[in-house]
Amino acid sequence: MTHQNKTMVDLLIHNAMVLSLNDEDEVFHPGAVAIRDDEILWVGSENSWPSHFDIRERLDMAGGLIMPGLVNGHTHAAMTCFRGLADDMPLIVWLNEHIFPAERKLDGDLVYYGTLLGCAEMILGGVTTFCDMYLFEDQVARAAYEAGMRSLVGEVLYDFPSPNYGSPEHGLAFTRELIRTWEENPLVSAAVEPHAVYTCSPSLLSACMEIAEEFDVPMIMHLSESHDEVTQVKERYGKSPVNHLESLGLLTPSLIADHCVVLTEEELDLLAERGVRVVHNPESNMKLASGVAPVPEMLARGIPVGLGTDGCASNNNLDILAEMDTAAKLHKVHRLDPTAMEARTVVHLATMGGSRALGLEEQVGSLIPGKKADIIGMDLAKPHLTPLYNIYSQLVYAASAADVTLSVINGRVVMRNRELFSIDVDRTMAEVRAIAKKIKP
């Protein structure tokens, strides 16, 4: 056999239950995944890989699970710095007396280290892709890139001056620069991120959409998160947040809408017709007492829906596996229907749902040859994961972040057996502790 007949494989992850989450929901048990460079080359049953594979490195999962990395569709990663700073209070007190004063102390360093800590937590919890909105987002991009995570980042834009960029005009310029800086990057890309309808004028929102269309990137914003928001926007514009965006011509396939808790049937139809994508944040919506988003109704209309944790000030973690458990249970009790949001649906929300919501469906969300190698592994030989009848139920209702033992992102092993290779965790925790002491001496 000549050298030309060989196919180089950089890494073969094998001896695992392989949950592909492809269109047929194929499970290979035992199975394996072959990776070359940053891509999945092959997925199939154990020992059935082609004989012409020249395998450089093998990783034996000892019967554990491998599956696509989880997608955290909405967060403010740097808010790890405010985890537990203020909880269990009315929204207005929480924002005005705790979060806003703390955010006045924001600087690039806080955002960099807070994000790096968030990336550590997310990788250790099986998240390989996240979508972020915050201030000093250039530092978020830097931290995420260093952590080796796939991310979609965007500087938050609103009508008032920002401690980062100053005026909204400067914010738009900062956003253009952010998009250009990262547009060729294999891991990080940037979007346009106006905060919300109640904090952004119609002209700012329209300027945002122009940039999104010019660069062919998403426009991402909070939308219809609470009853208070709806009331406030109706008073100001005579329309609900969704209808206000419609009247501005901003409900387009470029729009990713976070939360969407308070929606009428007509608004659901409108979001579906316009191709808007949604990210659902059940735990944040519970903790802030915003309400329960009509996710089954969105799915019934074919709206792409991903799952997000929101920031650590309103959750207080970045744990998508916990979010999956909550999502499955919350919709059942909310409609008194135990068949709502079944486990398999929720696993798809956290993987392909998230990648569709973020426009990354060609790249990640399932284990298919040609997709990027974003893969996580889990140890299943634990009391709380025994016995195993149904892997979807186990993932949603029994597994937890600490069960994740492998994270491969873009073909690179960034975590194995709970050890992070891309982040100095001890130093990052020390930096964030020092920041926390400044925030609350």
Add this chain to the structure above:
Amino acid sequence: MTHQNKTMVDLLIHNAMVLSLNDEDEVFHPGAVAIRDDEILWVGSENSWPSHFDIRERLDMAGGLIMPGLVNGHTHAAMTCFRGLADDMPLIVWLNEHIFPAERKLDGDLVYYGTLLGCAEMILGGVTTFCDMYLFEDQVARAAYEAGMRSLVGEVLYDFPSPNYGSPEHGLAFTRELIRTWEENPLVSAAVEPHAVYTCSPSLLSACMEIAEEFDVPMIMHLSESHDEVTQVKERYGKSPVNHLESLGLLTPSLIADHCVVLTEEELDLLAERGVRVVHNPESNMKLASGVAPVPEMLARGIPVGLGTDGCASNNNLDILAEMDTAAKLHKVHRLDPTAMEARTVVHLATMGGSRALGLEEQVGSLIPGKKADIIGMDLAKPHLTPLYNIYSQLVYAASAADVTLSVINGRVVMRNRELFSIDVDRTMAEVRAIAKKIKP
């Protein structure tokens, strides 16, 4: 100094943040706890222990947390064997086509190994006391005792024949025997446990209460768990489940009522007046779509309330830390009030609340000299637990079962650094996997 002046200390756990959960919610940071035999001898600040202490063994927590062990107030531990067997289906299909047929295969072995696995999961998740209801409960008692866990157990009683004891009369005799067998045991005790109002005749319920009063043990039952139960009981007896028990004279301080989801204001008042205790199972109530128990209303009336996981068929885990997170968030979204069920309240529910609900408040639930030494420890130096502003928030909203690194029950170290000393985990998992293959070949 003579030997007589010395006080022997078997174990000093120190260099920790000590969350006492005593009446003043004292926190010693850094602090320590001294244990002699099965009891807490002393709690206080680091290095402030009396000089006459003769310390045999020291355990350095390296800055981690120590706190009272968690109480799982309601479970069917052996149902670990059915974890993920059937989910996301209507209650009647779930019971008739999956759970009941599986339970027809019940035997003492299944219950023994299923409980042992449950004990492993609970200890690894910080639970030191649990209250159980199931069949073959003598095997539950045996497994719990071997695992070194504190438990309150009881054979489930109902009108139809049981695969364990046969007729209800034999069930009552089995219960008397169970109580007598364990009445002097330091860890295990038994209660009388009729299943529910809709499965037990008034005469069976009255016979149960007679035994409870004769032996001065609790009577424990499911009560008002779902709207279907209330409808069914009203049709049969012309009264709601709570009012039916009242008319039978069975609402007494001996009664521990599990679930209590569907209650009127009058019924809440009645439960409070009669001194009934309640165990709240938020995740099971969500997953089975039963509803949301009015827990803040119970607490406002001074009803003792503990937290429970229910069995693994309806959760699907025995994780009280997860239950705490869910309890805090569920009541906020249910009443659209972010101040409902604040973190400190929830930490008390899972500790002193549980011990009060089970009648163990003199023994466990807080770190106070003279109480039994049921103590857990946690590693706080983790990304998802950084920074630390508020320990109650951190426990409820950020900590997870895998953070628990120490379990001391009745003065005995049963787990340290995730290693269980009282259970052969690998063998137990293997036994349960073999049982699962018989249940679903």
